[in-house]
Amino acid sequence: MDPVPKIWSDTLADHRDSVREAILDATAAQVGEHGLTGVTMSGIAQAGGIGRATLYKYFPDVASILAAWHDRQVVTHLAELMEAAAKASDADRLAVVLRSYAQRNRRDRGDHHGPDLAASLHHAAGVEKAHRHLEHFVSELIAQAAARGEVRTDVPPPELAVYCVNALNGAGSLPSRAAVERLVAVTLAGLRP
């Protein structure tokens, strides 16, 4: 008999990914419970039901796990924004995306019970890249809105994207959904022709 059943070897690639996903899920749980600074390798292993040896095969240390976890969050978030954009009408698209980004910023911040995650991990290369994707995506939406005469054209769209993304990062320190709505309205007011 084959020592490795075919069904196993077929799903080995999936399994590898599913272990990684399980590690990142366990990391999210640990961050929620103990805060960013309370996450440990053994805590993640235990929470995820993963052996320590396996864990270290995937990630050398807590910092790299947190970076991978935040990267996954940003990528997931970006996918959500793209989905929201696809569903919205042309005229609403930019506002819908900015509102979604801002409200998610507030929720993410609320989940951490600790230092600002984006700030702590901002320097990780993967995260920087994901943020550039986000700015690029927002820049495209702004260019489209500017072409329709809905957004000012005296400032290049990439600069307006930097403005929007940074202004809406402020949502993380606002106390309520209503305050975030006001932040979105003020940010959009800055974009008007």
Next chain:
Amino acid sequence: MDPVPKIWSDTLADHRDSVREAILDATAAQVGEHGLTGVTMSGIAQAGGIGRATLYKYFPDVASILAAWHDRQVVTHLAELMEAAAKASDADRLAVVLRSYAQRNRRDRGDHHGPDLAASLHHAAGVEKAHRHLEHFVSELIAQAAARGEVRTDVPPPELAVYCVNALNGAGSLPSRAAVERLVAVTLAGLRP
């Protein structure tokens, strides 16, 4: 003869402070030369002409030195903003302060040759406090401008301050002074009644 000359004991407190200042100056030089991640205790000691034993009496590690250095920068920056505010006319004050904040953000970023300092150190308690001071200061200026009818009154000044400070943090990723001027103009447009 007194083993400690009077002139020395009189200036001991000053000296203590001047050693701390020298350490932070040496840190600035080291960050400029090697980037944030290239700063070491021995590098700082050497650059500042300070014995390692003395250095460790002031700070236990590089992270605490970087936090103290960034704190000093934020406090210095805040003092500059207050001075600029005092010199400006009522009508110009908010714009002058926001422009000064944004241009300094760009310069600071350019000096680091490495990961975003504010992001890396944002979690340090002293820095958080200094940022709250900054937001409070901007909030007061906004409230004064709102009372004169120059700024919208449908959003509370503290929320508008969060908007301004975050939007202008974007200056750190802009390529030129002109781009920062445009960012300031866009941010001010969001504040209009």
